[in-house]
Each structure stands twice: as structure tokens, then as C-alpha cells.
Amino acid sequence: MHQLKLKYSSLLGILFLFLLSCQTEKKETYKAIPKSEERPIFSSTKQIPDAHFLGDKKCKECHENQFEKWEGSHHDKSMDIATRETILADFKGEKFFSQGVHSRFFEKNGEFFANTEGPDGKNHDYKIEYVFGITPLQQYIVKFPDGHYQCLRTAWDSKKNIWFDLYPDFKVVHSEWLHWSRGGLNWNNMCADCHSTNVRKNYDQETHSYDTKFAIINVSCEACHGPGKQHVSDVATQGDNYRNTGTMQMTLETKPKELVDQCARCHMRREQISEKFNFEGTLLDHYYPQLITSPIYHADGQILDEDYVYGSFVQSKMYHNNVTCTNCHDAHTLERKFEGNKLCTQCHIKETYDTEKHHFHKNGTEGALCINCHMPGKFYMGNDFRRDHSFRIPRPDLSVKYGTPNACTGCHKDKDDTWAEAKFIEQHGKPDYTHFSELLAPGITNAPNAEASYRQLAKDTTQPEIARASAVIGLGAYRTQATVKELLSFLNDDSAMVRASTVDALNEINRPEYLNYFIPLLKDPKRVVRVKAFNALGSVKESQIPDDYLELYKKVAVEFETYLKITSDFVGGRVNRANYLIKQGDLKGGIKYYESALSIDPINNIVRTNLANLYYRNREFDKAEKAFKTIIEQEPAYGATYYSYALLLAELKRNKEAIVQMELATKYMSENTRVYYNLSLLYDGIQNYTMAEDALIRGLKIAPNEENLLYALAYLYQKNGQLDKAKNVTMKLVQLYPNNTQYYNFLQQLNQQ
Incomplete structure (x- = not known):
């Protein structure tokens, strides 16, 4: 399937951050991030006039040393x-x-x-x-x-x-x-x-x-520090008594996590929420970060595609222990403050960590450098090598389980992960701490314990909020009563990132009884949560909103419309508007915006598949068929299209043509048992009982205990008078699913015939 390719970065020449921890305790613990300080619910959306930005030469008049460091830097030469x-x-x-x-x-x-x-x-x-x-x-x-x-x-x-x-x-x-x-x-x-x-x-x-x-x-001085007009005026009027009135950003008074968030505006793969960045509010009033999902990250959270550092760094102990960007980088040159292990031994005891007893490599070699074990990297955009900033201890044991990379075999390319795991245990012993990746990886790789792992991680407030939010998104794929109840509780989480991801997860489940849970989020302190909550309320009319929330609803409606507008030049932005219109009951409007999305990416077959299904729902069968044929022409090996096209043909009573397409679906998505079930129904529809039986048996070879296939086979045998075969299959159903009385009653019925 043609993938909806996510944004390539053109953020060139920006030096990425090498941040290290001041803590080295055995257990990987994280301080829970408290709920944001109370702020006005609606931060201003006003545009800062260009005239308020005075230019770098004006800054140089008072800050010549800082200007000289900045001049020629990657920020200076960004464009x-x-x-x-x-x-x-x-x-x-x-x-x-x-x-x-x-x-x-x-x-x-x-x-x-x-x-x-x-x-x-x-x-x-x-x-x-x-x-x-x-x-x-x-x-x-x-x-x-x-x-x-x-x-x-x-x-x-x-x-x-x-x-x-x-x-x-x-x-x-x-x-x-x-x-x-x-x-x-x-x-x-x-x-x-x-x-x-x-x-x-x-x-x-x-x-x-x-x-x-x-x-x-x-990227001028004022891109980071904010417009200088008020600052210059304050300095002129206050003189030696100058005090920052809050107009300047990224000062020595800025708290570590706030500083990271301010850098993150550009050092982060993210979705834009507000139309104008005006330095008001916080990060989540303007942007929402890419969470730890495939294929952006490896299953354990290590970098795979470009994440621009922030998404990695906030996974780390260093971030949670108030290490910030400027602990390792000069704020103006952007260069590292020190080269080699001296950078790390600012905090880590040199005699303990910068020694062969710790890293087991000869001093002075590449293997002895802290960053090569704790910050492995890869090349992006052809020649730009960037390091992972999650500062993790190599875990070859997780590589063996989940196929994730590790620094050991990243260097020792002639060795495999099993060797690396054994070597790690020989040198350091088995890991005696828990890292969030041990709970995240099972979910991303769809391991048997995926749901339980996601739930455990999502509930653990000692873990990084980006990991918890990612687990919540993963939980959205499950529909068990216990999991949904758990998700609803996260709507009140201290982390705005977790609250936002919870709305997304429940929005996908989209059950009417959840709507009352979303309405209070219209007054959430963070714009990103409000906007997502409004989207989740898409099936609710304004007349259904309680009176005490109606004014808030109208204000957030403006924020939501702004979000749709600012993202409307992306396929995803137009699809978001289409899906909202569909929730509102405007199917034709949804179709219009799906068509609009295709106009800017005409070979995006994820969009075209959804559009074809919308045509189908709207009974525009000719358009649906044309769309399916286009997808097949562009991507002939994508089995899901044959399956959907076959269902359309069956709806049109063109069963023989439908069978041809469904057989192709079994070829290209042979592990999907639903295909065999529907193929059997199609053969049954033209009274070809032999092929109907064959289709079900083919499916059962893949999944011998698949409930729907077994029941369909038993019913087919009963329908054709093959009662002994029908009884044998039904007895198996009763044994496998003893709580389903339907199978027991069917067996009783067969015994009486």
C-alpha cells in the first residue's frame, strides 16, 4: 500500500542536542510531571507585528559577546x-x-x-x-x-x-x-x-x-528570545534598575523543562495547532508532538525516522532530572561545550564511568566514548548524522525479543544480538531495573501481552509522559470494557499530553456515551486538549451542549476551525475536516474534502481507499468502482483493495466478478481469515457448494479454531445435508466456546434431524 508519507524535514544545519544525566541510580525512575500551572484558559492569538522585531544589529549594541557567538552559527545561517x-x-x-x-x-x-x-x-x-x-x-x-x-x-x-x-x-x-x-x-x-x-x-x-x-x-536572536521592542524600551526607561517584565524568553531565569519546551518548538516533529506562534501559553498551546509510534520510532522508542531530538530527549532520565539543552550546548554557538567524555563527566564521576572497567573498551578509542554507547545515531537526508537523545543503556536482550537496535551490534557488525546479550550479561549482569521500553515494545510489535503492557505503562505516572501517551494511543485499538474504563480515567490525568492522546484514542472508539466525558475538556488549560475534545464531540450539535458550557463550546469552535485551517495544506488536515463533517452527518461534505485531499496527493491510496468506501456508503457505486480500479492499477499487490472491491461487486449482485476479486484478496492478504469467510459466502451465493467449502477449509488451515469459519462450515454442511460433518464441526465449537449457547442449541438441532 502506498503509505501516507509523513513530513520530511528540511530543517538543515541545526545542531542536535547531546544531553546527559546527573543521576545514575539503578532503577530507571521518572518524576511525574505535574499539571500545568494555572493559566488563562484562552491564551491570546494575536499576531506580533514585524515592527516589534528590531533585528540582530540592535541586539548587538548591548549583547556583543552573545552576538559574536551567534554570528555564523547554524541559526544565523538557517536561511x-x-x-x-x-x-x-x-x-x-x-x-x-x-x-x-x-x-x-x-x-x-x-x-x-x-x-x-x-x-x-x-x-x-x-x-x-x-x-x-x-x-x-x-x-x-x-x-x-x-x-x-x-x-x-x-x-x-x-x-x-x-x-x-x-x-x-x-x-x-x-x-x-x-x-x-x-x-x-x-x-x-x-x-x-x-x-x-x-x-x-x-x-x-x-x-x-x-x-x-x-x-x-x-533564526535571529528574537526568534528565541522574543520581540525586542518592549525589552529595549524597558532598558531605556529603567536603566540600572531593569527587571525582566516577562517579555523576554529563554533567559537565565527560565526553568529547565520550560527551556526544553521553548527549544522544542523547532527541534520537534509535531503537528501545528495554532495559526500564530506568539510566545504566549506553552508548547501544547501551539503544537502537539509526534508520539512514539511505528514507523517513526523503533518499538522501544529509539529513533528510526526523523524526530528532531525532543521526542527522544523527553524519554530520558536526564530531562526528568532537570538537565536541559544548555547544560551541554552553548546557547549561542550551538556547539557542544566540551568534546569527548569531558562533556559527560560534567555530571558523571570520571573515575567511575570514564574507565575501561565501565565501558570495556580501550581508552582513546571510539568504543570508549560515552555517546557511542548511550547515543547511537543514524544518517538522515543523505549525510546528516544525528544521535538518539534518549540516553538509554544498551539493551541487546530487547533486541533479541523485539528486533530493536542496540549500540553493541551497531558497532560490532560481525556479531549478532544473541552475542551482544551474552556479552552484556558477562560484563554487567542481567538488567536489574525496569525501562519503559519493556512495556512499550510488546504493544508496538503486537506481542501476546500487548494490551496488558500498554495498560501497565499508561498507568505508571513515574514513566515519561510521552511514553504513557503513546501507550494510551496503543490502547485505543482494544475495545474491552476494562480497557475503555481505564482510558476514561486518563481524561483527568495530570499530563496534558496524556489527556490529549486519551481523547484521540476514545475518539477512534467513538461511542455516544463517552461524549459527556469530553465536554468538561472544553475548559482544559491546554489548547491542544480543547481542540481534540471539540473534534471528539463532532457528532454533537450545538443545541445539545449544556448551557454552562455553551460559551466555551463556541470559543473552542474557533480554535478548532483555526486548527483545520492551518493544516489544510496537508492531506491529513483535509482528511481531518472530512472526518469531522462525516461525524456531523454531512457525508457529501466529507466526500468533498476527501476528494480535495486527493487533489494535492493524487496517488495517496490510503485516502483513495477511504474515499471509495465513502462513495460506497453514499451509493455512488460507479465512483467507488472507479476508485478501486485506480488503486489496483497503481498498487496491484495491495490485497485490501480487492477485498473492498469484491464487497462492492457483491452489493451490486455481480457475484462472479466479486469472486474473482475476493480470490485475489486471498492471494495478497492470505493471513486474513475474513477474506475466506466472505469468499465462501460468495460461492454459496452462486450455489457452488464445493468451492464454498474449499474457501472455509483454506481459512481454517491458517486459523484452525477461528470461530466464524467453523460456524459457517457447520452451517454449510447442515444446509447441504452433510449432517455428520456438521455435527463434528459443531461439537468442536461447543468444546472451544462452551459459554456460547448458540452452538449448543445448534448441536441439539442437528441431533434431532
Whole structure:
């Protein structure tokens, strides 16, 4: 199945954080994060005028030392106008070939161009307008119609001084959303918010156009510290008596976790909630982080896809013991404060940890470096090596169980995980502490104890809130009464992240009796929780809202509409609006927005599958059939499409055609027993009892005790007068499911025939 590819990052040249713990106790414990301090329920959504940002030269007047450190940093060079001085690549006619695409880079009349494949599949000349980053790579941005700016897929390796493909092993066709000329590498929605200061995306869905603005082109002093106008005025009027009135951000008074949250705005894979970031409220008033799910993370929470550090760091003991970004990084150069193990021995006792008795590697070698065991990493965007910031102890035992990576075999590539586990036990003994990954991994890998593990982790308030929130999302897949009761209790959790994920989980279950639990969340202190609660209340009309919540409901309705608007240039944003309209009973409106989602990603077959099923529900059978045929043409090995298409054909009484499609479904999703059940019904419908029996027997070879298959087979035998066979199968049902009186009664009926 074509996957709904999640956002690729164009956040280049930002140095990622290497943060270490001050605690080394055996048991992995985490301090519960208390409920947010009382704040106004509705933080302001006002836009800060560009004139309130005075520019870096103004900051330099009083903060020359800090300015000199910042100048030339990755923040300073996050974005710039394309000139010979800012462009690092040669642009002297170099040619580059990758994934079937020929590109050429050249200079003409003092301007810089790339000749490469465009959205129509043909080569064109594109003028370079902006540059992104400095090292280890630099990207180039071109202007498209309607205010779109696009980042070229071919970038400049500023260490090797060569052109290279950001995704050399990934073929992308020109009509796909991930093509550089389309949504996947669009500057306006993928990059701008974090590469410039005071950004307004200004997207118009009706025209699919942008009018993106910013106050300052790069990550300036004021991008982190806030607009300087009031600060400069306060300094001028207060003189030596100056006191921060709260207008400045990221100061020496900022608490460690607050500082991490403020950095996280850009060092985090996330969903945007508010239209404008104006420094008011907290992180969860503006953004919601990507939780620990597959395929973004490995099953134990280690990095897999890009997570931009925050999602890893908040898993760590270091974060929960108030280690913050600036403990390891200079706040202005962004460089590490020390190289080698000296960085770690700021807190960890050198004589205990920086020794061969601890790391079992010869001092002075790569294996003796703390970061290589506790911060393994991988390359992203071709040549950008980033380390995992969850600072975990290697766990090869979990690698053996769940296939997760470990630092040991990451270096000792000639060895396997079993060797690593044995070596770890030999050197350190069996782990005598519990890490949250031992409860998370079973759920993500669908192990037999998945539900129980998720429940245990979700309830444990000593564990990181991102891990607990991720477990809650996992629990949403289960419908047992006990689990749902547990989920409802998390709506009052101290963690806003957990409350938000609980709403998402229950929203998926979508049972009317839960609605009364969501209404009180309309006054939650965090905008992200309010917005998610409003979405969950989608099937409720305004007239059904209690009078004492009606004013709140109307206010949150505005926040929810803003959220849908700000995400409407993404497929997911349009799908969210479609699903909300469907909850409201507007099926045609839902179909319209699913069609709209396909208009910006025409080969997204997750969306097309849902749309086909909506056409089916709306009895637009011709459109549904056309959609299924399109999916089959684009992805002929995706079995679920054949299954859904077969059900449609059966609805249209085209049973023979339906059988052809259902047989294909058994080929491409052979482990799904429901396919065999429906195939049997189709054969039965054309009175081909031999093939109906064959379909059920094929399914039972995969799942011998599958209840529905056994009952269907017993009924088929009874229907065709094969009573002995029917009795044998029914007796098995009675033995397997003794509490189901239906099977006992059916057996009695057979005995009387």
C-alpha cells in the first residue's frame, strides 16, 4: 500500500542536542510531571507585528559577546538570500544523475539556476532564490507559482563539496506528493516556521496559494528570545534598575523543562495547532508532538525516522532530572561545550564511568566514548548524522525479543544480538531495573501481552509522559470494557499530553456515551486538549451542549476551525475536516474534502481507499468502482483493495466478478481469515457448494479454531445435508466456546434431524 508519507524535514544545519544525566541510580525512575500551572484558559492569538522585531544589529549594541557567538552559527545561517557569498555550491555547469533524473547547475548573469525535472516530468530551468543551512549540507529553494517555494531534492555536501541526492534509494515520480516540486519539500509548510522569525504561512485553500511572510529571514536572536521592542524600551526607561517584565524568553531565569519546551518548538516533529506562534501559553498551546509510534520510532522508542531530538530527549532520565539543552550546548554557538567524555563527566564521576572497567573498551578509542554507547545515531537526508537523545543503556536482550537496535551490534557488525546479550550479561549482569521500553515494545510489535503492557505503562505516572501517551494511543485499538474504563480515567490525568492522546484514542472508539466525558475538556488549560475534545464531540450539535458550557463550546469552535485551517495544506488536515463533517452527518461534505485531499496527493491510496468506501456508503457505486480500479492499477499487490472491491461487486449482485476479486484478496492478504469467510459466502451465493467449502477449509488451515469459519462450515454442511460433518464441526465449537449457547442449541438441532 502506498503509505501516507509523513513530513520530511528540511530543517538543515541545526545542531542536535547531546544531553546527559546527573543521576545514575539503578532503577530507571521518572518524576511525574505535574499539571500545568494555572493559566488563562484562552491564551491570546494575536499576531506580533514585524515592527516589534528590531533585528540582530540592535541586539548587538548591548549583547556583543552573545552576538559574536551567534554570528555564523547554524541559526544565523538557517536561511539566506541566494548570492555568490551565501551559496556554497559551485554552480559552474555541474551535472548530476540520480533515480533517472538528469540535473545541471549553472550561473547566468549573476543568478543561479538548476535544470531538473519539474512537476510535469520534464526538465526546466529553475532560479535559486534562497539557501538553507551550511553544514553538513546546503539546500536550495526555488519559487513556484502562487507563492509556493520548493526545496530541491539535490543538495550540496559542504564537507565533500559534491552534489548528492537527499534520498538516493527512494524513487519518487513527478506526480507524487513527495516529489521536490510538490508538498513533501514545500518550504511554506515544511520549513518556514522554524527557519525564519515571526513566520505567517498565509495559506489559502480555495486557490491553493501562499502569501508567506516573516519579520527576519533567519533564526535571529528574537526568534528565541522574543520581540525586542518592549525589552529595549524597558532598558531605556529603567536603566540600572531593569527587571525582566516577562517579555523576554529563554533567559537565565527560565526553568529547565520550560527551556526544553521553548527549544522544542523547532527541534520537534509535531503537528501545528495554532495559526500564530506568539510566545504566549506553552508548547501544547501551539503544537502537539509526534508520539512514539511505528514507523517513526523503533518499538522501544529509539529513533528510526526523523524526530528532531525532543521526542527522544523527553524519554530520558536526564530531562526528568532537570538537565536541559544548555547544560551541554552553548546557547549561542550551538556547539557542544566540551568534546569527548569531558562533556559527560560534567555530571558523571570520571573515575567511575570514564574507565575501561565501565565501558570495556580501550581508552582513546571510539568504543570508549560515552555517546557511542548511550547515543547511537543514524544518517538522515543523505549525510546528516544525528544521535538518539534518549540516553538509554544498551539493551541487546530487547533486541533479541523485539528486533530493536542496540549500540553493541551497531558497532560490532560481525556479531549478532544473541552475542551482544551474552556479552552484556558477562560484563554487567542481567538488567536489574525496569525501562519503559519493556512495556512499550510488546504493544508496538503486537506481542501476546500487548494490551496488558500498554495498560501497565499508561498507568505508571513515574514513566515519561510521552511514553504513557503513546501507550494510551496503543490502547485505543482494544475495545474491552476494562480497557475503555481505564482510558476514561486518563481524561483527568495530570499530563496534558496524556489527556490529549486519551481523547484521540476514545475518539477512534467513538461511542455516544463517552461524549459527556469530553465536554468538561472544553475548559482544559491546554489548547491542544480543547481542540481534540471539540473534534471528539463532532457528532454533537450545538443545541445539545449544556448551557454552562455553551460559551466555551463556541470559543473552542474557533480554535478548532483555526486548527483545520492551518493544516489544510496537508492531506491529513483535509482528511481531518472530512472526518469531522462525516461525524456531523454531512457525508457529501466529507466526500468533498476527501476528494480535495486527493487533489494535492493524487496517488495517496490510503485516502483513495477511504474515499471509495465513502462513495460506497453514499451509493455512488460507479465512483467507488472507479476508485478501486485506480488503486489496483497503481498498487496491484495491495490485497485490501480487492477485498473492498469484491464487497462492492457483491452489493451490486455481480457475484462472479466479486469472486474473482475476493480470490485475489486471498492471494495478497492470505493471513486474513475474513477474506475466506466472505469468499465462501460468495460461492454459496452462486450455489457452488464445493468451492464454498474449499474457501472455509483454506481459512481454517491458517486459523484452525477461528470461530466464524467453523460456524459457517457447520452451517454449510447442515444446509447441504452433510449432517455428520456438521455435527463434528459443531461439537468442536461447543468444546472451544462452551459459554456460547448458540452452538449448543445448534448441536441439539442437528441431533434431532
